[in-house]
Amino acid sequence: xxxxxxxxxxxxxxxxxxxxxxxxxxxxxxxxxxxxxxxxxxxxxxxxxxxxxxxxxxxxxxxxxxxxxxxxxxxxxxxxxxxxxxxxxxxxxxxxxxxxxxxxxxxxxxxxxxxxxxxxxxxxxxxxxxxxxxxxxxxxxxxxxxxxxxxxxxxxxxxxxxxxxxxxxxxxxxxxxxxxxxxxxxxxxxxxxxxxxxxxxxxxxxxxxxxxxxxxxxxxxxxxxxx
Numbered sequence: 001x002x003x004x005x006x007x008x009x010x011x012x013x014x015x016x017x018x019x020x021x022x023x024x025x026x027x028x029x030x031x032x033x034x035x036x037x038x039x040x041x042x043x044x045x046x047x048x049x050x051x052x053x054x055x056x057x058x059x060x061x062x063x064x065x066x067x068x069x070x071x072x073x074x075x076x077x078x079x080x081x082x083x084x085x086x087x088x089x090x091x092x093x094x095x096x097x098x099x100x101x102x103x104x105x106x107x108x109x110x111x112x113x114x115x116x117x118x119x120x121x122x123x124x125x126x127x128x129x130x131x132x133x134x135x136x137x138x139x140x141x142x143x144x145x146x147x148x149x150x151x152x153x154x155x156x157x158x159x160x161x162x163x164x165x166x167x168x169x170x171x172x173x174x175x176x177x178x179x180x181x182x183x184x185x186x187x188x189x190x191x192x193x194x195x196x197x198x199x200x201x202x203x204x205x206x207x208x209x210x211x212x213x214x215x216x217x218x219x220x221x222x223x224x225x226x227x
Contacts, residue, residue: 001116002026002044006036006062007051007078012101016049016078019105020112033057037065045073047116049108052079052090060093067094070154072122074115078103084193091197096158114185115157122157132167134226135213137206139167148209158183159202162195166216170226173219199224 003025007013010031017027028043030036033054039045048066052059063075077090080101087098097111122144132139136149146153146163155163161183166174176195177188199216206215217227 001046002028003047003049003112004028004030004036004039004043004045005049006030006033006054006059007049008032008054009051012051016108019108023109025112033059033062036062040066040069040071046119047073047112048075049112050075050077050095052077052081052086060090063090063094072119072154072156074119074157076111076115078108088193088197091194092201094156096156118157118161118183122160132164134167134170135215136210137167137215139164148206151209153205153209155202155205159198159205162198163202166224166226173223173225175223178223 003020005013005016005020005027007016007029008031013029013031017029020027028039028045030039034056036048036050036054037057040048050059050062054062059077059079063077066073066075074096075094076097076099077095078099078101079086082100090098096115099108099111130141132141137146138148139146141164144160146155146160162179165179165182174182176192179195180186180188180191203216214227216224218224
């Protein structure tokens with residue numbers, strides 16, 4: 001598995017590289033946002049660890065650049081910027097996870113492994129041919145494709161798993177804790193905003209094609225289900 005680290009602090013970059021190398025990951029290091037962008041242009045990575053405060057261009061700009069190129073590998077932000085607005089913004093523009101500095105090596109590896117597991121299942125599925133449909137939305141589980149009114153939409157692995165969960169049980173109401181535990185496969189510590197942002201991203205991508213029909217309904221005080 002190939003991981004790109006984009007971090008301008010040489011000591012932190014080196015430390016992250018050592019943590020990953022111990023687990024036999026192939027690591028490439030970049031020290032500016034521009035350098036990171038160039039690496040993503042010429043090489044395919046399975047995961048990116050990204051700082052936000054970078055010289056040249058910001059981490060946020062790197063995320064937007066990667067997602068505009070329709071590259072779907074997990075992007076894990078590692079940052080000392082811990083305010084709520086920053087965290088929500090990076091999730092909205094396409095980050096998959098957020099790790100706060102100073103970080104714990106075991107937590108970094110746990111999150112890397114979890115996101116790579118999801119991405120591997122997302123990009124190389126071993127499920128039987130099955131298509132989930134709801135109104136004008138169609139999800140092909142074999143080819144990992146989602147279309148609305150025949151037009152394909154691009155979801156990140158996290159977004160795909162959330163939508164698959166809701167489509168698999170369209171009448172069931174899922175609490176935010178249900179969704180977090182099922183999709184992230186991790187303990188839920190009350191961070192509802194993470195789920196909210198990913199649901200919002202899915203809705204926005206669907207509404208660009210069909211803004212007349214509601215697909216995901218918010219059940220106030222309870223959670224979400226297909227509308």
